[in-house]
Amino acid sequence: MPQDPPLRLRRARALESGTGWRLASLLVAAGVAAPLAALLWFALQGNLEHWRHLLEFVLPTAFRNTALLLLGVGVLVGCLGVGSAWLITAFDFPTRRMLSWALLLPLAVPTYIVAFAYLDILHPIGPVQTAIRELLGYTSPRQFRLPDLRSLLGAILLLGFVLYPYVYLSTRVMFATQAASLIEAARVLGAGGRGAFLRVALPMARPAIAVGISLALLETLNDIGASEFLGIQTLTVSVYTTWVTRSDLAGAAQIALAMLAIVAVLILVERHGRRRQRYASTQRTRSIRPRRLKGSAALLAFGLGWAPVVIGFIAPSIYLLSETLKHFHTVGSVSDQLLLSAYNTARIAFIATLATLAAGLAVAWAARSQRQGKGPRLPKLSARLATSGYAIPGTVLAIGLLTPLMLIDGLGSWLWQRLGHPDPGLLLMGTSTALVCAYAIRFLAISIGGIESGLARIPPSMEQAARLLGETPGGALRRIHLPLLRPALGAAALLIFVDAMKELPATLLLRPVNFDTLSTWLYAEAARGTYEEGAVAALAIVVAGLLPVILLARAQLRPTH
Structure with a gap:
């Protein structure tokens, strides 16, 4: 049997290759879990005085503000998202098709940019209040002024009008796929339009x-810029000020643990909601046919539908564009520091995108290879753990990364010196590599989810045929799957790149000295109360965020007839 040894050799190589992918998957999962373990270790370093001070002076106010902010934003995004989704699904009115994708545009504007814009738009001597006073015949802000935007209510309104597309997107898809016969049956049984919505459509979309x-709410908990601009002491802001201002790392870690408890509750709520996300129907579903509105009803639907888009995207975008044009007209160019910040942003986002895609590919391919054969269930568990990084707020992730990065720096320095070289100093901490690690952990869920979706469209028979011909899992991935995964990889890369450009909390805490990105430049400009070049940086981030939103709208929200 002369062919047996080569056959056994090929099988051994395949086994070794599969083991390598599983090991890579475990290393990625360990990299995501390491910051959480380090965070717990940091928190335990604080003595009882730390806990007593936090429980008496910091946590009550921060926790109350965070809870009220989450409650208010949850109610507002629920009302705006569900209302917009039902309006687009059930009714037909002028500009409905355009509005179906325009309702996603606020996703392109980070929350801190909206706060930055509206602080100037709604300033007592800003354009809105000045125009109102002129209409009413007042000449001074002392005679008339709107309530101050720097308040908890202001934060709820701004965050709600930016984050409602998360609810709109998921609910719109659910409404569009519901069987029209169920709504019609409810109406035949005597339920009006409101009754059919409340008793049939809404419960099914829960x-x-x-x-x-x-x-x-996870995005709200991760926010630091908008809350600080608006003067709201949330848990996220408290973590930042406790670490940076008071240099109390143990106290910041303890506050971060409280944030993780809230994150755990939100994840449990999300999974509880998904447990009934699938239902069966014995009949072919037919989408709801929208009812055409005319006259005042159509005008009302038009106004209600476009109001969130105007508040969440159009108004701040017009302000940023106006301020940018004004800056170029006055100064003629942007500063070298801002150009350097833009270069830093693009460079770090690009490197982080490549690293995140590589890690996500290792995790997704290990899980795929495990499903094709027998073996331990570790790859599946690794994939689930690796995707948990998206739920970790940036400030929490930054604190947790300190210990792993310092350990790697110490080990690398020791090995380098053992080879006879001088101490290289810090290799990760204090460099842009720390930012890349934070971004990769934070956005790994996007990479894994996109690649797994792409792999699910490739028949397992193609891989099985390659393996029967003696190809290793790595060879099958390189020669067969990667060419077919290009669309999925491209979409995931785009989303990761834009999210990395917008990330503020982790960047603020882990960036090297004298290192700025567009988001930190904007944060510094707003903190100083200067809005000229900050508007240029903000507009660049918004423009970069538009492309994935437009692609998402084309892919997910093709208008129904």
Whole structure:
């Protein structure tokens, strides 16, 4: 049997290759879990005085503000998202098709940019209040002024009008796929339009609503710029000020643990909502046919539908564009520091995108290879753990990364010196590599989810045929799957790149000295109360965020007839 040894050799190589992918998957999962373990270790370093001070002076106010902010934003995004989704699904009115994708545009504007814009738009001597006073015949802000935007209510309104697309997207898909016969049956039984919505459509869409609200609340918990600009002491802001201002790392870690408890609750709510996300029907579903509105009803639907888009995207975008044009007209160019910040942003986002795609490919391919054969269930568990990084707020992730990065720096320095070289100093901490690690952990869920979706479209028979011909899992991935995965990889890369450009909390805490990105430049400009070049940086981030939103709208929200 002369062919047996080569056959056994090929099988051994395949086994070794599969083991390598599983090991890579475990290393990625360990990299995501390491910051959480380090965070717990940091928190335990604080003595009882730390805990007593936090429980008496910091946590009550921060926790109350965070809870009220989450409650308010949850209610607002639920109302705006569900209302917009039902309006687009059930009714036909002028500009409905355009509005179906325009309702996603606020996703392109980070929350801190909206706060930055509206602080100037709604300033007592800003354009809005000045125009109102002129209409009313007042000449001074002392005679008339709107309530101050720097308040908890202001934060709820701004965040709600930016984050509602999470609920709109998931709920719109659910409404569009519901069987029209169920709504018609409810109406035949005597339920009006409102009754059919409340008794049939809304209960069936509750899982999608829970998922959308949970995602919006996770983004709210991660926010630091908008809350600080508006003067709201949330848990996220408290972590930042405790670490940076008071240099109390143990106290910041303890506050971060409280944030993780809230994150755990939100994840449980989201999974509870998804448990009934699937239902069966014995008949072929037919989408709801929208009812055409005329006259005042159509005008009302038009106004209600476009109001969130105007508040969440159009108004701040017009302000940023106006301020940018004004800056170029006055100064003629942007500063070299701002150009350097833009270069830093693009460079770090690009490197982080490549690293995140590589890690996500290792995790997704290990899980795929495990499903094709027998073996331990570790790859599946690794994939689930690796995707948990998206739920970790940036400030929490930054604190947790300190210990792993310092350990790697110490080990690398020791090995380098053992080879006879001088001490290289810090290799990760204090460099842009720390930012890349934070971005990769934070956005790994996007990479894994996109690649797994792409792999699911490739028949397993193609891989099985390659393996029967003696190809290793790595060879099958390189020669067969990667060419077919290009669309999925491209979409995931785009989303990761834009999210990395917008990330603020982790960047603020881990960036090297004298290193700025567009988001940190904008943060510094707003902190100084200067809005000229900050508007240029903000507009660049918004423009970069538009492309994935437009692609998402084309892919997910093709208008129904």
